[in-house]
Amino acid sequence: MAEKGYLPKEKIKEFVEALGKDATVFAPCLEGDTIVFREYAAGKEISLDRPANTPPKGAIYPQCETLLSFEFKKEADSPQKMDVELKVNTDFPKAVVFGGRPCDARGFTVIDRVFVNTDTADPYYKKRRENTTIVTKCCNGPVAGCFCVGVGGGPAVTEGSDVVMTEVDGGYYLEAVTDKGKAVMSLPMIQDGASYEAKAKQANEKATAAVRNPFPAGADKISGDLFDSGDFWGRVIDKCLSCGACTFLCPTCYCFNITDEQAITTGERIRSWDSCMFQHFTLETSGHNPRPVKHKRFRNRVGHKFYYYPEKYDGAIACTGCGRCIRYCPVSVDISEIVGYLRDPKADPKEWAAEKKDAKN
Amino acid sequence: MSTQKLKEIIKQVLPDVETVICWQDGFDKLNVTPIFITSPEQADKVVWNPLCAQNLASYLPSQKKKVAVAVKGCDSRTIVQYMQEGLIDRDNVVIIGIPCKGVVSKKKVQKAIGNEPVEDVTFTDGSVKVKTPSGEKTFAIADVCPGKCASCQYPTPIVYDHLTSEAIKSDKPAESVYADVAELEGKTLEERKAYFLGQFDKCIRCYACRNACPMCVCQDSCIAETREPHWITQKLSLDEKLMFHMIHSLHLAGRCVECGECERVCPMEIPVAKLKKKINKEMRDLFDYTPGVNPEDKPPMYTFNVDEAKIKEHKL
Numbered sequence: 162m163a164e165k166g167y168l169p170k171e172k173i174k175e176f177v178e179a180l181g182k183d184a185t186v187f188a189p190c191l192e193g194d195t196i197v198f199r200e201y202a203a204g205k206e207i208s209l210d211r212p213a214n215t216p217p218k219g220a221i222y223p224q225c226e227t228l229l230s231f232e233f234k235k236e237a238d239s240p241q242k243m244d245v246e247l248k249v250n251t252d253f254p255k256a257v258v259f260g261g262r263p264c265d266a267r268g269f270t271v272i273d274r275v276f277v278n279t280d281t282a283d284p285y286y287k288k289r290r291e292n293t294t295i296v297t298k299c300c301n302g303p304v305a306g307c308f309c310v311g312v313g314g315g316p317a318v319t320e321g322s323d324v325v326m327t328e329v330d331g332g333y334y335l336e337a338v339t340d341k342g343k344a345v346m347s348l349p350m351i352q353d354g355a356s357y358e359a360k361a362k363q364a365n366e367k368a369t370a371a372v373r374n375p376f377p378a379g380a381d382k383i384s385g386d387l388f389d390s391g392d393f394w395g396r397v398i399d400k401c402l403s404c405g406a407c408t409f410l411c412p413t414c415y416c417f418n419i420t421d422e423q424a425i426t427t428g429e430r431i432r433s434w435d436s437c438m439f440q441h442f443t444l445e446t447s448g449h450n451p452r453p454v455k456h457k458r459f460r461n462r463v464g465h466k467f468y469y470y471p472e473k474y475d476g477a478i479a480c481t482g483c484g485r486c487i488r489y490c491p492v493s494v495d496i497s498e499i500v501g502y503l504r505d506p507k508a509d510p511k512e513w514a515a516e517k518k519d520a521k522n
Numbered sequence: 523m524s525t526q527k528l529k530e531i532i533k534q535v536l537p538d539v540e541t542v543i544c545w546q547d548g549f550d551k552l553n554v555t556p557i558f559i560t561s562p563e564q565a566d567k568v569v570w571n572p573l574c575a576q577n578l579a580s581y582l583p584s585q586k587k588k589v590a591v592a593v594k595g596c597d598s599r600t601i602v603q604y605m606q607e608g609l610i611d612r613d614n615v616v617i618i619g620i621p622c623k624g625v626v627s628k629k630k631v632q633k634a635i636g637n638e639p640v641e642d643v644t645f646t647d648g649s650v651k652v653k654t655p656s657g658e659k660t661f662a663i664a665d666v667c668p669g670k671c672a673s674c675q676y677p678t679p680i681v682y683d684h685l686t687s688e689a690i691k692s693d694k695p696a697e698s699v700y701a702d703v704a705e706l707e708g709k710t711l712e713e714r715k716a717y718f719l720g721q722f723d724k725c726i727r728c729y730a731c732r733n734a735c736p737m738c739v740c741q742d743s744c745i746a747e748t749r750e751p752h753w754i755t756q757k758l759s760l761d762e763k764l765m766f767h768m769i770h771s772l773h774l775a776g777r778c779v780e781c782g783e784c785e786r787v788c789p790m791e792i793p794v795a796k797l798k799k800k801i802n803k804e805m806r807d808l809f810d811y812t813p814g815v816n817p818e819d820k821p822p823m824y825t826f827n828v829d830e831a832k833i834k835e836h837k838l
Contacts (some may be wrong), residue, residue, distance in 0.1 A: 192720075192724060193721075193722075193724075193791060194629070194633055194791050195724055195790050195791045195792075197724055197790070202631075210636075210637070211637040214789060214790055214791070215726065215790075223758075224726065224727075224758045225756065225757050225758035302639070302655070304637060304639060305549075305550055305553075305632070305637075305639060305640065306549060306550070315829075337761065340773070350662065371655075392645035396558075396669055398559040399556070400555060400556040400558070400581075401732055402730070402734055402787075403735040404728055404729050404734070405727075405728040405730070406728040406729040406730040406787070406789045407727075409726045409727070409728040410726075410728075410789055418756065420749075420755070420756050422755040422756065422757060431748055431755075431756060431757060433756040433757070433758070436728070439729075439742075439747070440741075440742040441742070441747055483670070485789075487549055487791035491576075491730050491733075491734045491787030492555060492556055492576060493548040493549055493553045493554070493555035494555070495548070495549040495555075497549075
């Protein structure tokens, strides 16, 4: 099977429909001015013009999924007794994630370390991940807020993808990254792509050079002193509204909640995304909340991505620099700016000490 | 220039307050972000330009000490409503009023420049020039402003302690405020339902609209997340999304100050303010009440009259 191919732009729809022959295709669809990953169906308009508002994370790790359904049933012989019938969800259809970006695809690799590459793999995520092929579109250049090159990524990195496509000459140069990807390349509308390889390489180099790196060379270690400073967090996060936009738009956030949603005798145990920015996230049954104020919650979010996760997984950062949390933050909080302060070799908590007030909240 | 005047006022009021809440440059030229000023040097970072769309008055109820806040005319309605509902102590707030001729919707500009990265943004009277890698484009602010500016009735703050420039009067007809609602009312119920379901289908339940809303007072105790009562599940179904938005809207009946924050912050670009405006219009027609314009008013849902002038009760 070919590893290099070319797809003319006018054949995109045909390509997506072919991918959808035996799989559900999740593609970035234009709805009004919003681009959302949706199950592709006739009538949907695919847009590859800019990264989608949402990452395609939900295709493999749904925002809400049924773990099991249950039904309470009365026993026929002794109706005063109730029995519960459980049905585990094992429905993980074959899927394709089409048109995500390299940062989106790398996002799955962050979740893989926690949900798959462990001795207690999550069966739901693992099965969906195995059944999904990821066809990624490389970026022509940066958009507001993004910084993939600062966290080990880039507008054309292949990590997490099965196929990558680069825009060249009125179409896309396709390259298979994995065996799953090679299977895609055998579709009939894929033409020979070898002659486009050099041009694609050039386009990707140009895109890579245009992306900002917010972190100076050598500044890759978080200052523990500054990280532990309440004054610092109080000051940088005064403005945060504690909403979940940053976490729900993040291609790597994987924290969840499990709830039983029951109506009379039937119900479902569901797993839904949770957000560490919400006050309830760490609220304990006793009423105690270890992270009762927003600056403690924000510190946890930054810590998880840039401090604790790298400590546990050989330095890997749990952020792919997609920039959505910056771009869509209601109050323009910039996580790269905050990490920049924390990594500054000259970081000094005293500089952040409150001058005439106690640390906020 | 009013930015200079704004900095002077901030330095003048700073000794008397704990914090001054204003705007500063953000992560790129198209973004500003709030700054919480505690020292005179920080005052020099302050900016005032049509990108300062965020309603900073929303931060007031969470402040524990005396603060100063910079507000536009529309934002000042939030403060008036807080006064009516007893949510702030007016003596603990110094209001720096900024007469405003209209702000810019970041989303509209981004759309107009094809979502290219922004290299520079400059303002001349009534227009904004945006520089991107593919060139420069100039827009009239009237073409890229949020809907609320096109029908602004209060360009000068209603309440203030300091004013950065001379007061200006609205030149927009009062009927224009609900022009978008009238358009909605022209549709059949089925069409309206289809419209809202289509929009709310994009909702990701991040609650940015709720948390940015100055009048959403429940916040961490919001019914959308409570287990007791368990009115909304954590499912991502359209029913649940619609239910959340209906609750949000109804809780704001006769309280929404139409600052447009809910819509400005929505990462999915859902017109979430539309339902609230429709309900506000109904409340105005029923109770002759407009939220956030007179500190002495009482919100209609805070009072009870045995006989309401415009409500015909069923007589038992």
